[in-house]
Amino acid sequence: MKKILSMVLVGILVIGGFGAGASYIQKPSLKQAVTGDEYDMVIIAPEKFSSSIQPLLDHKNSIGVHTFLKTTEEIYAECDGRDKAEQIKYFIKDAIEEFNITYVLLIGGRRGQSFDWYVPVRYANNKFHLQEGDFYHKRFFSDLYFADIYKENGEFEDWDSDGDNIFAEWEDNGPPEDSIDLIPDVYLGRLPCRTKDEVNCIVNKIIQYENNVHGQEWFNKILLIGGDSFPGMGEPFPFEGEESCEWVMQYLEGFTPTKLYASDGSLTGAENFISAFNQGHGFVVFQGHGHQNKIYTYMPNSQEKISVFHNNNFKKLNNGDKLPVMIAGCCLTTTIDVGIFNFLNVFKNYKKYVNFFNFIDGCISNCLGWNMVKKSNGGSIAFIGSSSTAYLTVGDSNHDSIPDIVQTGYTTGLCNEFFKLFGNDENRILGNIFSNSITNIIENHSAQGSWGQCKCVQEFNLIGDPSLKIGGYS
16 A cells, blocks of 8 residues: 555634624423433534524424534533533433434534634644654544544543543554544534624525525536646556546436546636536535645646635635535645634644745634635535545555545545445435445544544544535425
């Protein structure tokens, strides 16, 4: 097997705001619940977002996805745990056992520009040596922590088997300090909202999508974007990004592709992406490189970069209600966890490997993935991508005429597995497909014993509603 290659550089972000609270109707606490009550989904959010979430509760219950809201304030008052993140995880465990929930939607990101969170994150400390004495991306947030509730023996999985309060520890040149299960036990996604306006926007997008998309012609189209991810490498499949995109199509019978490839000149810059994206597609797939604020690739056999999309381009997206599920096989597009006052943590984790201008931009920009989902009058309905450095393999090491990039796991394998499951299964629920793709990569590539595979599944995050019916309801 070839050495894994890091796909992309650095990222750091975010600016936010403030919102106001309100009253709402919600489910009683677990201790008050009537025995036998069952629900499909719990939404976990701060009380101040409750009135904005109520239309989503009404919608989900009206279509048979039995859903209730649990506020973070109640969880912190009722549940044990060493910190707020563990209290939420213990609540999810209790909700599985008391209410038989399947889906968990976290609604809340960083609280403005402070160090506090409306719904906290958990950091994995999975470290990669670039050279002796240095690390690249020392830690990164992983929402898989909140989905991996049980160890294989059924005990609570705290991601801290050595008990030192440092979670998911692993250095790439040694065995893991923490042995963790990884397998998701619930289907989980996050909407990292900072304001009520953001909650209102995405709630409206979800309702409109599930009510109106079914039967629309544009949904059966897919936009594929790629180029030469690693110029001069990868023979006999030298254009890695394009090969990954091509492989997706074998699973999607009935979908019409729009291809933006560097090798045929259909991809030369952001204007190609924007024009195609605005036409409307059920899915958008990008394979290449990414920072927190942009995606890009390379011209064939060249070090010349092609800028595919940047945060500065969002004002040009006007796809309206033609909202895709977007998947990015690259680094850093779901880094929701940085802010302007978090620069010391950013610097500590990225050090000299990020240039000054990217560092400054990273401290003040929302990540591309969340910008896509929270955009009004366009963008995407959900976004799947990595919160840290993504990995892949290149070439055809076993000479089976199948690109290693699509059969050896890692980030590109996760993307490929998502579409394999979508195409081969009648299940069209976003969270099921997302989580099952993670489970398959873990099991098929022994991720608990492989540093690179473990990191890739931990950093792969769903920004979106896990109970979303892809293509809407008839």
